[in-house]
Amino acid sequence: MLSAKDLTKEYPSGDHRLTVLRDVSFTIEQGSFVAIVGPSGSGKTTLLGLLAGLDTPSRGRVTLDDADLSLMDEDQRARLRGEKVGFVFQSFQLIPTLTAIENVQVPLELRGEEGATERARDVLQRVGLGDRLDHFPTQLSGGEQQRVAIARAFSNKPRILFADEPTGNLDSDTGNRIVELLEQLNSESGSTVVLVTHDLGLAGRTRRIIRLSDGVVVSDQPTTTGATPRQNEPTETR
């Protein structure tokens, strides 16, 4: 349902062009849990931006649920994101002026959906923040903020969730709990989860790892541990 075909991204740099991604192609099936890994500067974040329609490729195309992103303008892609895509960022990216529940409500409100408040409360309860609804981001710990971000990402039941180093700013215990949460939501809601990370341990908990190096896919393999979907497994499988 998500496919990248010959994705290339170049940036002008002085008089020559700098190629950050070169001819990247792959397909990700609905409901899968995939990691994109690679060292710093390998093009992970650029790839994520292209897959999510935040940026446009120099060449190649991204297709999401049969919709060709390269044929859409910025606002059409925004609507598509609103309907089908969820995000979790390394730096959480919560809106500081909104409370936890209001942050979660935003995507629903943008789509003009009824019952946004109830849905948001429900999702926050599922991530274990039922008692933190009216806290502002600054009043929450890093892990809590990331859980709000995940709740926000799942509030509109996205077909696909992109997580950019979701545990990068967290200690390992908290990070683990965030990954469990992602796994749980992946299996419960059937959303595709694409995790971008340089943490191989984290990547090992997914079912497939796409390795990038210098803008090229160097390997694309299923993981052993993640070969079958896990149903509400206990923690710590590493």
Place this chain on the structure above:
Amino acid sequence: MSGSASLRRLTAVAWRESRTARRRLLLYMSSISLGVAALVAIDSFTENVSTSVQNQSRALLGGDVLLTSRAKFADTVTALLDSLRRTGTGVARQTQFASMGVIASSGNTRLVQVRAVSRGYPIYGEIVSAPAPAFGNMHEGRHAVVDPSILISLDANIGDSLMLGSARFLITGTLQAVPGDLGITAAIGPRAYVSDRYLDETGLLVFGSRAEYEALLRMPEGLSPARFAGRFNPLFSSASPRVRLRTVAENENNLTRNIDQLGNFLGLVGLVALLLGGIGVASGVHAFVLRKIDTVAVLRCLGATSGQVLFIYVVQAAAMGLIGALIGAVSGVALQYTLPWILKGFLPVDVSVRLAPSAIATGLGIGVWVAVVFALYPLLSLRRISPLQTLRRESDADVMRQAQRDSAGLVVGFAIVASVIAVALTRTRTLERGLGYAAAIIVAVVALGLAADGLARISRWLARPQLAFVLRQGIANLHRPGNQTRAVILSLGLGVFLMSTIYQVQQNLMDQLDMKLERSRANVVFFDVQDDQERGLDSIVRASGNSVVQTAAIVPMRIAAINGVSTTDLLADRNPETRRSPWTLRREYRSTFREELATGSEKIVEGTWWEPGDRSPQISVEQDLAQDLRLTLGDSVTWDVQGVEVTARYTSMREVTWARFEPNFFVVFSPGTLERAPKQFAVLASAPTSPEVAALQRSVVRKYPNVSSLDLTLIQATIGGVLNKITSAIRFMALISLAFGIPVLFSAVAATRRARLREGVLLKTLGATRRQVGRIMLAEYALLGALGSVSGAALSVGSAWLLMKFVFESSFTPAIWPAVIVAGAMTMLAVVIGLATGREVFRETPMVALREA
């Protein structure tokens, strides 16, 4: 899902998202408050004045129609008035002239304005006296009701006798209120009302006396003043002496025209206040936008379309703009109550201050509109903020550079220009003036933009490696990517431009008023001096040890023909190219003759003054009159001097400073032509002290009761008082407009503050000292402030010149000091704000700023 429900939800998001920024946004948007306050105050006040004029206009005129003449009404006119009275038209008459009043017991004298009125005067309005019945009972005998100032200056009381010429009147009361009273009238010629039955007994109306004959009419039911005017005006204007007719409506126009100049100035202040508000909003919102980059990037990731993002922030800006405008409207109403108080004594009517809902609504409407349009420009860039910023945050400047590439900016820019023109039009009421104002502002914007680009270019060249690090750093900030040079220069420069324009105009208006107060060498003037009294008066002055400064002969005359073409034929000329203005052909001239040009108050601008001893009949004509008469040097003008025709050649044109308290003349004859004509004199004398002036006035009036005199020092003081009121009103408005500039400056600097703060903190982390960071800021802000201010001030000289020439229709001298002061003050403020930012750098811990980055 319906569209309105979705808008409602977005509005809810907007409301919640604004939570922590509400106060900041309100601060930016409230730049508009002062503009709205000025607008509401000025419009309400103008509306109050015109309503008051409308309500009081019949009382101000005293009747539906006023007939006036410089001499006794002709028999035809008197006959008409009599027949009108028989058919039910109310008629009341007044004869007014200046004369010396003498208190019989003490001999104290003062020039008074004698108003001999018939019963039933005035028809409308009421003359209030104390005691109250005094004015009504005046006609029962030789009674006088006088201005209190007469009693004070003559040291007299009710019950004393007042001599007017050879008649003696008993003072029975004082005047408390006369409709249409300007403070200045009472001060120059305090009034003495008497019954016109005793007018002849005074013996004061002799040859050449200036008197005004008036008749007030009350129209019978069903006859409008305008129809009456249409029917009888031909009779009145052809009568000899000519009778002028004025209706209530015309009087209203006249009264409002008198305060037009003030209205023009206030209109200008309102426009400037509003535009400064708009600029303040634009630069403030720009700073606000920078703070919203992250939030907008997240919203975009979450699926917000560019339209939704724009909507969210436009709703916020509009709401805060409305609050700002409301604050402004409330302050405007408060200000409105102070204006009549400040302008009291200068306005022709009692201004009753009332809430003017239309003015408040207009002010609010225009204010919100201007705020939103100006806010829209910076807000537009929010549409183009890439969601990619969530993954990889670029610097504010880079984000904005990409975001500002938006074709909608053109549309909004056009809307701003259109709004400026529209607002200018509502302020000026004439199309060309509105367009002129807007054009001047656009020219200023373009010029400032060029200056900013120039500065950026120069700074690139200036920031050489050999320069000290801090200076180089500060200067380099002006051309580095993401510099705010253009934004700050534009808003600061435009602020200085607008404010300094106001100050230039103010200074020029005040200079004019000042000129009018220029001291003359004489301090007492005698007029209505008859031919046979001149020598006697001269010897009285000299015998009392005082000196005669100037004696001017005055010969009344009219134009009979120009170049042999009679006035009647000239008046029949309808060709606009050759037509001479009718009033110049019809009016009575009071001309003089003399050997020399009056030094100080006159100068020749064309032709030559006559050689000494040249006895050929020549005239020198004042320049405006010469133009209205379409005279060219060498023309011959034939004058009707009391029935004798005198022809003289026009040989020079003079510029006359009328403001001097000296007898000035439209037409001066060369000696040898008018000496035999019936004439009277004006004599200027100088006496060292006030008591000596009074003594001189007493001894002259004792010998020549018909001669009037004026203590010029008294007049100068009185006029000075009135002028002071006007100047303080103008100054007050100008001061307020200086206050308008401050929020603009704060907003302009706020836009750069965050980036500078971040930079400063970084420098500090790298080991820069407080002093170094301070100096970098100082260099940058001082340069920005100085260039913005100097360009703005320079531009203002041009705009003020245009304003003085075309709007206030008078001369212009660049006022250096106001420009220097405004420019200096703004530069200082910029530096202070810059340094305060530098100080803030040291309050922030590096971590706070770096985490933010």
